[in-house]
Amino acid sequence: MPLKRTPPQTPTNSSPLPRPEATVMSALLHDDRSTLQSSKAEISMHPNPVIIDAATTSQPPTTLFAPRLPPHFSGSDSALNKHENVTVRPKRKFVSEEESSMRDFMQEMKNMFVTFEESQNQKYAYLQSTLNEIKEKNLEIANSLDFLSQKYDEIILKVSKLEADSKNSQSHIQGLEAKIEHLERKARLCAVEIRNIPKINPNETKEDLCKTAQIIGEAVDVQIKSEEIKDIYRLSSKQESAKPIVVEFTTLLKKDKLLSSIKSYNRQNGNNKLNTTILKMSCPDRPIYVSEALTFKAKRLYYLAREYAKINDYQFCWTSNGTVQLRKRENGPIIRINSEEDFPKTDK
Template sequence: MPINRTPPTSPHPLTSVAGTDEPATTLLCFESTLHQCASAPNLSADSNITERKKRKFDGAVSNSSEKINRTMFAAFSNKQESYYEDLMSKMNSIIEQNVELKKSVEMMSEKYDEFLSRITTLEAEKREDRKLIQQLEDKIELLERSTRATGIEIRNVPKTEGETKDDLCGLVMNLGQSLNLDFTQTDLKDVHRFKTKGNSSPIHVNFTSVIAKEKVMNGIKTFNKNKDKSEKLNTTHLKIKHVKQPVYISECLTYKTQKLYYLARTQHKNYGYSFCWTSRGVVYLRKKTGDPQIRVNSEADFEKLRCSNSI
């Protein structure tokens, strides 16, 4: 079914040029338009068709956008400036702290060097003082030995009631007779009993000479040699009749020598030594008969003996 199109009303009437056979202009234009609408699909390609164009608001929109951009940039710049100032403030604070820390470290380093130097000096002084103390102890030990060189100790002798110095001198004289020694009371410088707990505290005898003391010590060794335990020196040889018990006599030793002698007697077998004795205030050890004697001067010598035996 054909479509009937109504042509638009023309504002101007159809006219023709007078004296000519040409059709009216408006009619030609209208027919041309109809021809184009029916045959040409791309209407925008025809230059005779009028187009509706958008209006551009260049002035107002551009100014508003520029103002917004400037405002945002100014706010961003202010924010960055504030952030930068805060960052610089913190950086300056850190730099100041690092400077102070560096000064503190340098000061501590100087103090450490000073303390190290003082400690080194004190250690050197300590070593010198230790040497001096050892020398003084050795001198004191020699002085004590010299003062006790003429003395002996008699142990395990019961104390009698009302005992006097004359009674003690009589015990020493009886000892000399049992040992076949010819000495008198003039050979005695002093006799006294130590004040200790118990009924048989040691008796200290001090002779006038080392020779007299050595005679007694040698006489005791000869007397006890090759005798049974019950026949060795006891209280009956001192003419104490009511009780019979062994009597022990030794040199009067210093405190240091007593300690060394005790350690030597308790440990000499562990080190492989069979003999242990004292002579003139000195402790000696010997492994077996015929071997050389070893002098013990300090506790460090026991460690040396242990190391030598472990090799």
């Protein structure tokens, strides 16, 4: 008797299933096909297959290759449509030793990366806080620099103003000094200064000084009367025994005549110039120097002019009416020296 086969039942519902139900049905049909193939193989391998006749038994015929459904599924369409009650049991995969070691290695690497990330986050937070502090300090420094710059600008303005005031004051002082110098030269215009005459009498009087001036005049053939002397006195000096004598004449002519006569006398008597022997004083022989009575500034300029003449080969250096003058050669131009800036510039 031929074996009766019952094909797998398929849902008769013509409406399309939802996407989850279609997936479940596809899996069930795949399992039924696998079961059917395995059953065929078992029957073919069995030597005496037992076939039960449906006519000789009271039990209903059994379908050998019917699809196996899960216990909680039925072949009805209503059960298949309830996809929310379908549970698929996942199959356990075999894990090899290499895969297990690889998973452990990956987990260890993951832990290392997590630890490294936490460390880097801590360092980044520290760096961020440090950077914020640096920014705050830089802001304070910038504010301080702005404040200092503002104060510096104010100080520069004040210094500029003070420099301008100083220049004005300096020019005003120089003007006043020039006026004072002019007045002093004018006051000493008729005066001469006699140096290197010792003080013999401790109680020396102006009459004694007048007699000394008259003796010097007689030595150079210049008569000096008492009424031609306006004033006579000794200057203060470190050498108490030989303080300079200042003779103020009433007229400029008398002063010029005396100075020119002394120059002629010294020129004519080069070996025996004017000295203390003509005064018949009980003292060692000393040369007597007679020149114009110069102010302190004029004396300094006269000293600098003599040094300048020696260095730069100037033949003549003298004073006239309180002014220092230079001349390099005979009949050459005369250079008036009123200040240190008046000296000719030389190439060094």
